[in-house]
Amino acid sequence: MSNAxxxxxxLIAPHNRKGVAVTASSTFATDLEWDSLTVxxxxxxxxxxxxxxxxxxxxxxxxxVGQVADAVNQLIEKKNG
Amino acid sequence: MADLFDKFxxxxxxxxxxxxxxxxxxxxxxxxxxxxxxxxIKGKRTILAGTNNYLGLTFDPRCIKAxxxxxxxxxxxxxxxxxxxxxxxxxxxxxxxxxxxxxxEHCMVFSTGFxxxxxxxxxxxxxxDVIVIxxxxxxxxxxxxxxxxxTIVRFKHNDPDDLDKRLRRLGTDANVLIVIExxxxxxxxxxxxxxxxxxxxxxxxxxxxxxxxSLGVFGxxxxxxxxxxxxxxxxxxxxxxxxxxxxxxxxxxxxNHPKFEILRLAARPYMFTASLPPSVVASALKAVExxxxxxxxREKLWRNARQLHEGLTSAGFNLGAAPSPVVAVKxxxxxxxxxxxxxxxxNGVYVNLAMPPATPQxxxxxxxxxxxxxxxxxxxxxxxxxxxxxxxxxxLSQPAA
Numbered sequence: 001m002s003n004a005x006x007x008x009x010x011l012i013a014p015h016n017r018k019g020v021a022v023t024a025s026s027t028f029a030t031d032l033e034w035d036s037l038t039v040x041x042x043x044x045x046x047x048x049x050x051x052x053x054x055x056x057x058x059x060x061x062x063x064x065v066g067q068v069a070d071a072v073n074q075l076i077e078k079k080n081g
Numbered sequence: 082m083a084d085l086f087d088k089f090x091x092x093x094x095x096x097x098x099x100x101x102x103x104x105x106x107x108x109x110x111x112x113x114x115x116x117x118x119x120x121x122i123k124g125k126r127t128i129l130a131g132t133n134n135y136l137g138l139t140f141d142p143r144c145i146k147a148x149x150x151x152x153x154x155x156x157x158x159x160x161x162x163x164x165x166x167x168x169x170x171x172x173x174x175x176x177x178x179x180x181x182x183x184x185x186e187h188c189m190v191f192s193t194g195f196x197x198x199x200x201x202x203x204x205x206x207x208x209x210d211v212i213v214i215x216x217x218x219x220x221x222x223x224x225x226x227x228x229x230x231x232t233i234v235r236f237k238h239n240d241p242d243d244l245d246k247r248l249r250r251l252g253t254d255a256n257v258l259i260v261i262e263x264x265x266x267x268x269x270x271x272x273x274x275x276x277x278x279x280x281x282x283x284x285x286x287x288x289x290x291x292x293x294x295s296l297g298v299f300g301x302x303x304x305x306x307x308x309x310x311x312x313x314x315x316x317x318x319x320x321x322x323x324x325x326x327x328x329x330x331x332x333x334x335x336x337n338h339p340k341f342e343i344l345r346l347a348a349r350p351y352m353f354t355a356s357l358p359p360s361v362v363a364s365a366l367k368a369v370e371x372x373x374x375x376x377x378x379r380e381k382l383w384r385n386a387r388q389l390h391e392g393l394t395s396a397g398f399n400l401g402a403a404p405s406p407v408v409a410v411k412x413x414x415x416x417x418x419x420x421x422x423x424x425x426x427x428n429g430v431y432v433n434l435a436m437p438p439a440t441p442q443x444x445x446x447x448x449x450x451x452x453x454x455x456x457x458x459x460x461x462x463x464x465x466x467x468x469x470x471x472x473x474x475x476x477l478s479q480p481a482a
Contacts, residue, residue: 037438040216040235053250056226056233 004050004076005069011045012065024066046072052079099419104426106434116140117328117454122431130449130463131433133266135406136297136378137454138328138371144364148329151363158358163190164345167356175366179333182373183304183319187341190333190362192354194293194322195221197332199228200350201320202260202289206231210256213247213286215239215272217265217441222291231258238265238441241276248284257286263295263306267440267448269407271295274310282315289318297326297372298406303379323361327368331357382406382453385460389451392464397477401446409435410447410467412476418445421470430466 009022015038016022020031028034034042043054046068052075062068099105104123113121117137118129138144151171161167172190180188191197202225206212210231214222217238226233234251237243244259251257259281261272272290281288292305300308305321307313317338323331334344345351357365372378383406390404401409412418415436422434425447433448440446449463471477 035438037441037443044216044235044237047247047250051250053234053247056235 003069004072005066007049008046008065008069008072011042011049015042022065024064024069026065027063028065028068029063050076052076100416101419101423103423106422109426109431118452118456118459120431122426125427125429127426127429127431128455128459128462129431130451130455131431132452133294133325133450134328134452134454135294135326135382135450136328136368136372137382137452138326138368138378140454141328141368141371143371144328144367147367148360148364151359155359157360159356161355162352163356164352169356169359169362171359171362171366172356175362175369176333178366178369180335182302182369183313183335185319185335186337186339188333188335189341189344189348189351190331190357191351192332192357193330194320194324194332195224196350196354197320197322197334198222198291199225200348201318201334201344202226202258203228203350204344204348205287205289205318206256206258210258211251212258212260213244213251214260215262217262217267218260219262219266219291219293220439222260222262225260239270239273241273241280244277245280245283248280248286253285257284258289259286260289260291263290263292263299264405264407266294266407267435267446268401268409268444269405269448270402271299271306271405274306274312278310278312278315287317288315289320290316292319292321294325294407296321298379298382301376302374303372303376323365323368326372327365329361329364329368331361331365378453382451385451385453385455385457388457388460389449389463392460393467396464396468396471398467398471401444401448406451408449408451409444410449412445412447415445417474417476418447421474421476422447424470424474425466428466428470430463 012022018033028039047054050072058071062071109122111120117134117139120127120129155169159167176188176190191200198221206229208230211234212226212231213234213236215238216235234247236247261277264271290307295305297303299306307316307319318334318336320334323329386406387404389408393400399411425432435446435448437443
């Protein structure tokens, strides 16, 4: 089982304009105050970092950093078969 | 129970924070339309520099005559869907004319350009398919994706290498529909069409190009960027609108796919809405004939576009892209963009105020669009007004040479 959480937290850091403490329960919309475009650009960054495809269809269900990490872990496992 | 509208509170607050004094974009009323390039707004004669009326055909006597005749002959509306009572001779003639313009086998006409995208993208790509869209795609493309059951992937704007990378990651199992635009409406930047087509061909995907802002603007007979790039027959689907160069309302999709016509039964936004009124169809048909056979409007449009681009560049403005009929002036400060927009209007120049999230990269834009109907004098007035107001607001610091 891979664990993407730490890496995602690191990737968030440069975009964390509010300087909030990022944990698995942090939300993108409320805690980080990211708009939908920022979220989609960040998805692209994670895709390149983990070499996976994160379909935009998943986004409505991904509100917290932890939920994103779980989704990314699953996508990595799926890729590695 | 909470109010259903509570969710809009952040949007209401954001709008209030914009600080419009006299008028805001959604309050602008065109009290009298004088010509394709002039209207009376708040009692003042105003140059229209943000209407997407690229060829200036809204007042072409031939289009107006055709619309009048159709109105008299066939009435004010069809009151029905294309698949019920809403297909008249005119609808078929318009589809045939657009198919002929593109040298394509099939064309479907829709009631708006927005619906053309919703219907074609949302229907062609289904549950087991993948739609890959440019990150800067128009809202109608994003909404089409939302309505589709397909998997949605986004690639970096106008970046063939990024598209290639994402298609490689997707593998070869799924059917892929790539959706891009010919000319992007906010910054006025053009797709690197040849390079994107090359990537598309390498991966065996299908490509749809939205030529909403490029029909009538690019290419020998005005088909758009696909024609200018010489890849028209490498593109599986072209969609577009009649609400810009064609000067009325409606949308279309052309294709050579042998099974294309089944969309008339599969595309719900085609079936479950009333078809275009006869007068709209008639003026669209006339305008499509004009844009295909009279390159002089296109040439005039480009002269105007270059004049505005050069004028604003030498005044010191930071523009969104190379010259095109969409000229976007970047204003760093949001409040200044609002103030300049309002002052431009008060000084007789109407442009579009565009802000995030409708714009890429968080940009605030005073977006101009040119028309073939603008005179050299009008374009000079637009430049002068921009320059004068930007200097008086210290947006441009250098004194005029």
